[in-house]
Amino acid sequence: MPHISTFQIIFLAYNLAVGLVVGTSAARSAVFANLGIPTLLWLVAGMFAFEMLAGLAMKAHPSTLLTMP
DSSP states (O other): OOOOOHHHHHHHHHHHHHHHHHHHHHHHOHHHHTTOOOHHHHHHHHHHHHHHHHHHHHTSOHHHHSOOO
């Protein structure tokens, strides 16, 4: 089993929080559900924002912070 870095754990925790917020908002708010933006797009936008901000904070290209095995 590959080693999971601290950054990957933080990324997963952030995605869990974004998923909970988006899911709860979509289920409970008619205004949010009627925006016309698919729920998956909100999740992808959240991941994109995290990677861009982490790249800026760590002064690294975002594609080098999270890699696929």
